[in-house]
Amino acid sequence: MKNEKALVVFSGGQDSTTCLFWAMEQFKEVEAVTFNYNQRHKLEIEIAEKIAAEQRIRHHVLDMSLLNQLAPNALTREDIAIEQEEGSLPSTFVPGRNLLFLSFASVLANQTGARHIVTGVCETDFSGYPDCRDQFIKSCNVTVNLAMDEQLVFHTPLMWLDKEETWGLADSLGALDYVRHKTLTCYNGIPADGCGDCPACVLRKKGLDAYLARKEAAK
Ligand SMILES: [Zn+2]
Numbered sequence: 001m002k003n004e005k006a007l008v009v010f011s012g013g014q015d016s017t018t019c020l021f022w023a024m025e026q027f028k029e030v031e032a033v034t035f036n037y038n039q040r041h042k043l044e045i046e047i048a049e050k051i052a053a054e055q056r057i058r059h060h061v062l063d064m065s066l067l068n069q070l071a072p073n074a075l076t077r078e079d080i081a082i083e084q085e086e087g088s089l090p091s092t093f094v095p096g097r098n099l100l101f102l103s104f105a106s107v108l109a110n111q112t113g114a115r116h117i118v119t120g121v122c123e124t125d126f127s128g129y130p131d132c133r134d135q136f137i138k139s140c141n142v143t144v145n146l147a148m149d150e151q152l153v154f155h156t157p158l159m160w161l162d163k164e165e166t167w168g169l170a171d172s173l174g175a176l177d178y179v180r181h182k183t184l185t186c187y188n189g190i191p192a193d194g195c196g197d198c199p200a201c202v203l204r205k206k207g208l209d210a211y212l213a214r215k216e217a218a219k
Helices: 014-026 043-054 066-070 097-112 134-148 163-172 176-182 199-217
Strands: 005-009 029-036 058-063 116-118 153-155
Touching (some): 005 014, 014 029, 014 116, 014 176, 043 058, 043 176, 058 097, 097 116, 097 134, 163 176, 163 199
Parallel strands (some): 005 029, 116 153
16 A cells, blocks of 8 residues: 555544545555635634644545535534433534545545545444445445446445554554644634543543543563
8 A cells, every 4th residue: 555645534623633644654655635614713624634744644625515505514513502411412413424524535536636534533433424334335335436436435444443542543654743732623613732621622631631540660
């Protein structure tokens, strides 16, 4: 894979930034694509742009604002609170969003000559998104190849990792501090360690604390 080109689906968050570093180690050439769908925080796009520029990665931003029309919810509308009841999908859920993102990324890869698509989806910290499951990713890979008579390969380096192990992967790529201090995961739009209160911050911190404790204990 060293001689080939990859396209990373990139949001500027912890997971996709870790994937970006993973891809830079695996492939000769890496590009990134960010989907702009009127995120609650425009900052998300700015952070993705900044990281891509710092890593000298060609960065595509695709306008997906039509998602706002299809699924008005907490990610795209200021007036709906983010909440998750036990056992139900979080209110940030946009049905089929990842199907759309991966399809558009595949068309872009077809045009830019990238044979590999890298996405940071994960079943382990599974928040209820069916189109983040391994089975769907494999199915979608087959479908886009049939649709375009292509040989694209989808990669999901985080699929079976929990948050602690994702921090471990970032560390093994020499990117732990970078991912910790430069990315945005927080639902309240606060970069790095975030607000500390929202579900994304709680998950991120729990994984980081566990990883740092494990690393300390191994010394
Ligand atoms: Zn937060």
